[in-house]
Structures are given as structure tokens and as C-alpha cells.
Amino acid sequence: VLAEHALRRLMATRFRVEGQVLYVTASAGVGELAKSEDSLEQLFLRVDAALYRAKESGRNRVEVALPPSQ
Numbered sequence: 001v002l003a004e005h006a007l008r009r010l011m012a013t014r015f016r017v018e019g020q021v022l023y024v025t026a027s028a029g030v031g032e033l034a035k036s037e038d039s040l041e042q043l044f045l046r047v048d049a050a051l052y053r054a055k056e057s058g059r060n061r062v063e064v065a066l067p068p069s070q
Contacts (some may be wrong), residue, residue: 003030003062004062006026006028007025007026007028007060007061007062010024010025010026010046011023011024011025011060013025025059025060026070027050027051027053027054027055027059027060027061027062027063028051028054028061029047029050029051029052029053029061029062029063029064029065030047030050030062030063030064030065031043031046031047031050031065032065034067034068035050036068040064042068043065046065046066046068047065049065049066050063050064050065050066051063
């Protein structure tokens with residue numbers, strides 16, 4: 001929810017650069033450390049995969065990392 005709110009705020013913000021107005025979009029992968037995880041590295045790998053799913057699904061979106069059992 002927080003990541004989606006941040007993306008909406010970012011999209012609504014106009015940036016002025018050298019006299020031009022720019023709009024910025026972003027993609028995000030989010031997740032949480034599961035009790036069954038061995039390390040933060042596993043979490044980062046799952047979140048990274050979620051980020052790439054977001055980019056491949058049209059960008060400017062949030063994807064949640066799948067739990068380790070899936």
C-alpha cells in the first residue's frame with residue numbers, strides 16, 4: 001500500500017528541468033522476510049524478481065514478492 005501511494009505521488013509530481021516539465025514513473029518490487037527464510041539475500045532475490053515482473057508487466061506498478069514456498 002505504501003509503495004503504491006508513493007508511485008501515485010511520484011506520477012502526480014511535475015519536475016522542471018532546464019525549462020521543461022518532466023513526469024517520472026517508477027516500478028517497485030516489495031516483500032517481507034518470511035520466518036522460513038534463511039537470509040536477507042533470499043528476500044532480496046525474491047524482491048528483485050518482483051521488480052522485474054513489474055517492469056515486464058507495463059512498468060509504473062508495484063509487484064509483491066512471492067513467498068519462499070511458491
